[in-house]
Amino acid sequence: MKYIVILFLALTACNSTTKKKQAKNEAIVNQSVETKAIVTGANQTNKYLPLLKGKNVGVVANQTSVIFKNDSGKEHTHLVDSLLALNVNVTKVFAPEHGFRGVADAGEYIEDGIDEKTGLPIFSLYGKNRKPPKEFLEDIDVMLFDVQDVGVRFYTYISTLHYVMETSAELNIPVIVLDRPNPNGHYIDGPILEKDVTSFVGMHTVPIVYGMTIGEYGKMINGEKWMDNEIQCDLTVVPLQHYTHDSEYDLPLKPSPNLPNAKSINLYPSVCFFEGTTVSCGRGTEMQFQIFGAPFLPEETFDFSFTPQPNFGAKTPKHQGELCFGKDLRNVERLDEINLDWLIEAYKATADKTTFFNQFFPKLAGTKKLQDQIENGVSAEAIKESWKPGLEAFSKTREKYLLYK
Structure with missing residues (x-):
């Protein structure tokens, strides 16, 4: 009987040790998953360089369009510089609001020019042209879009994406979006845009905070047929790795001069x-x-x-x-x-x-309703309650285009 008790205790101890090891291993695995660094679309060159080989490439870019050399984000190379070093035939650069190097004020008119470092022509998409004219793209085989967005309707990079996709679609030029995280991707909120106040700071019937990456948003522009004449673009999105909409992402670079942190x-x-x-x-x-x-x-x-x-x-x-x-x-x-x-x-x-x-x-x-509500003394709670039907309808539309959960 004594030997049976000893054997039982030994087996129990062994089983307990095994369970502890399993729990420890599971914790290590879970920790590894949680701490894996987000990999941007731009950093996955193996996925898009084959699509650029032998092509005349136009690039929509600014100071955030970089390839990171390490997980810290402190060391990086500009996408255009990297592409040229890899013998990709970049022929033109297109600059959104704030310019190619990101030094212009919000709303400041940006002229076309020449990039001093590369000698490439820069065409402004925040000057006399918000939509690139067809003649700008006629000698281009593929458009590459890589701009860090912040997931807010009145931040104009999504409007630039719309117009780039539209002209490209009209000329049958494919567009590749190198996806980047949305630092405000963890929620959706705000009134849905009403068409009578459509402008460059609000082109689509979405809430102020729409909870999508710029790649997902491009898919929605295409899928909802928001472009002129319901035209659709040949769109490829290079997706992020190790990203969810709940991921907290501290941008390594300022997306614009007045968003410093x-x-x-x-x-x-x-x-x-x-x-x-x-x-x-x-x-x-x-x-x-x-x-x-x-x-x-x-x-x-x-x-x-x-x-x-x-x-x-x-x-x-x-x-x-x-x-x-x-x-x-x-x-x-x-x-x-x-x-x-x-x-x-x-x-x-x-x-x-x-x-x-x-x-x-x-x-x-x-x-126009929000101003009227505030002037009439409607509470914040009541105002936000009035947004709910629109947000619920948008959530169903949004779901169709999500690449990440």
């Missing part, structure tokens, strides 16, 4: 409403889209102060040289929805409410 990018969908008002969103400081304020807001309520001055990315900031009173949002927790409280609070505290909103606001909001 992860906090500004996360707050951007909410704070950018102030661009359609007389309130500053921090342009002309080093805290762009992380603060807001104006000289007329009461200091006793809005106890954070700043003075906008010309700087990189803001040559003539709103309220330049004036002391502004407002709020510092840099310690706000990561948002997973649009915050309307700050906009409503600033509106209520403004003495001259007739000048608070400007003509740009309905284009930013994608609807």
